[in-house]
Amino acid sequence: MEMPVPDPAILSQKAQIVARLRAVLPKSAVIDDEIETRAYECDALTAYRCPPLAVVLPTSTAEVSAVLEICHQLGVPVVPRGAGTSLAGGALPTADCVILGVARLNQVLEMDYDNRFIRVQSGRTNLSVTGAVEEQGFFYAPDPSSQLACAIAGNVAMNSGGAHCLKYGVTTNNLLGVTMVLMDGRVVEIGGAHLDAAGLDLLGLICGSEGQLGVVTEASLRILRQPEGARPVLVGFETNEAAGACVSDIIKAGVLPVAIEFMDRPCIRATEAFAKAGYPDVEALLIIEVEGADAEIDFQLGKIIEIARKHDPTEIRESKSAEESARIWAGRKAAFGAMGQINDYMCLDGTIPVSKLPFVLTRIRELSGQYGLDVGNVFHAGDGNMHPLILFDANKPGDLEKCEAMGADILRLCVEVGGCLTGEHGVGVEKRDLMFDQYSVDDLEAQLVVKDVFDPDWLLNPAKVFPLAATKSRRAA
């Protein structure tokens, strides 16, 4: 994978750049030691690494502003970093960049239950946002599987989703406002405790822009009251077609589960070997969860089971208690870990129209045979967000490249059937070069001009999202 050649002029000025940063930040907030900067050489896309020129860890919007103003003056690229959990390489440094980590921006600024929002600094972790309000019975809905570690800043940058999106939406649907610092150091407030934009929806534009338009330092997030309860049912099928049709029929029947998770046989077997959740050995398995009071849950699960029975299920396990629910979820939650026990894996997140599910799974199996790499599929079936896990051996020469080629084929397949390259992880560097498979030159140009407006010098996270060739003239300017 190609990254821009570091600017020798910047590399040679390292000492001066670091000195300027030290002048506006506390001593411990600037890291330039070559060993220490290694800690920031990659994110969760660990195949690619490059220590940055320096790392800054500001604790306030004012400090972020000062850092960006300096980097802007000196023409130094800045790569914002949340918690470094990006699977797409969104926080991958270049040797001539400053990593701006928001980890120390971790305060809760305001909790307002009457108006149902919380305002936090953006380095706060996703789960700790819920942690701050759960005593009052509230929660923050977007729940990416990295939620224990991932930061709100990264969630906003990638417009992160999670398992419960079908009912609650993704980050952009739960984000009310941000404080953001532009690359030239100017601070803007977008949105707030009220709903909808006064003019153009710039908040909607910022969310999912992968840290290329500004550095979000504070966020106002919608919080919701927790439902009275939630319980899943597990249903096993002998064909993917049956499972897919069942999902479609449930949705058509007017039941809106909070989550519909799907696992295929390779994934079920791996999970069983690892977590022993007692899952049936079936071709396809659905975990469908609904919420409400006990009687409401019984009613909805009853309806779902009635529908499922029409699709010849080989197994139906309805949870009647918290323990049974935990057992049903145990395997799903261990799925990634289980695959990781077998080998290294690459996790993709292309999204497809739900109706194309059986076709896409069949094609993935064919590709698996063709490339000689095993694939397990876990995914959010209600919204078509696939998660094929391709197994490979990082120590085997050529295996990573083979895996990447196969991943690209799967993502092209997702686009071909009417879906997209990425549903929740973001483009980062991982899917950058596939963008022309989804968008025309004009379509991409319309996105590039947005960055021109917010960051005319192309200094913020410049090597991400778009094919390098498409941005070269802008980055060189």
Place this chain on the structure above:
Amino acid sequence: MVTSEKELGEAVASASGPMRIIGGGTRPIGNAFEGEALPVSGLSGVTLYEPGALTLVAKAGTPLAEVDTLLASEGQRLAFEPMDHRGLLGSAGEPTIGGMVAANVSGPRRVQAGACRDFLLGVRFVDGTGRVLKNGGRVMKNVTGYDLVKLMAGSFGTLGVLSEVSLKVLPMAETQASVLIHGLDDFSAVRAMSAALGSPFDVTGAAHMPGGQDGEAVTMIRLEGFEGAVAYRAQRLVGLLSGFGEVTIEDAPDQVAARWAGTRDVTAFHGASGDVWRISVKPSDGPEVGARLRAAAGAEVQYDWGGGLVWTLVAPGSDVRTALAGLGGHARIERAETAKYPAFPSQGAVLDQMSAELRARFDPRGILNPGLMG
């Protein structure tokens, strides 16, 4: 009249001056400007509807009524409950799906389900140079590149002319009911609505009519879902809210539907003389805004979104924005006798500049609804 995306592109590319984009022509909102009419009602028809995937794709000029009917045939709907502006604005015409998206039109359910922009999955549009562009798609989760979908929603045609939109739809509820609290002042009403919206009972509407239907204030909480669930939740809400005043349950389907349609379309202000403004604030600030408006301008007000959406009818030429001093939020003119104030507020100098630059990139000649948003 253009009847295809290609023709639309050509029409824009060959335009020699400003153009006024017209969907159904039902919503003369925004600053007045001169421009040649560009009707898009010739781009009409649902191009894809998959009930099992909760997805609908339609050309921009498709009448909203046609979409509603199609969705209803499968027991589905647009969950954000777009309002019908015709009664309030005294306009005629047929609302279109493109107009709805261009204005990001939502209704009472916005407080729970989200706005039009939250259900918008993809757009196709023609920019100011005539290029046909797309962003997003037809799937529910999509973070591939920048989200121009949200940017286009509510941009009132000033960035491009929509040619096709994809929307997430949701199941219609089996039944609905209103829990009504009688005789509350605005401040108590918003507290009651906050309690309801902060409950686990999945409230899908919270509005307060200070004048009610017969002069007595009424605060309305809506529940929707399966019959048993709605009955259960209504009873629980009565218990939760009984401390605020007299609470009753209304469950006759016609009455419930009429009450919320009236709230959605602001029927209380239909035909009344004066200017109408739409104000979005932090819900707990709603009653303060209402009090200031009544004191200064002798205004009539009604509240939706738990207090966060304040509709007000004021004497012609009143400056409603002064009532927001020291509070956040924003106010937009929906209907005014004279163009004394800009219809859209400033978002602050920097964001205004950004918005102007975005428009200049998407529409370099400044020919698409120029000046409509300021």
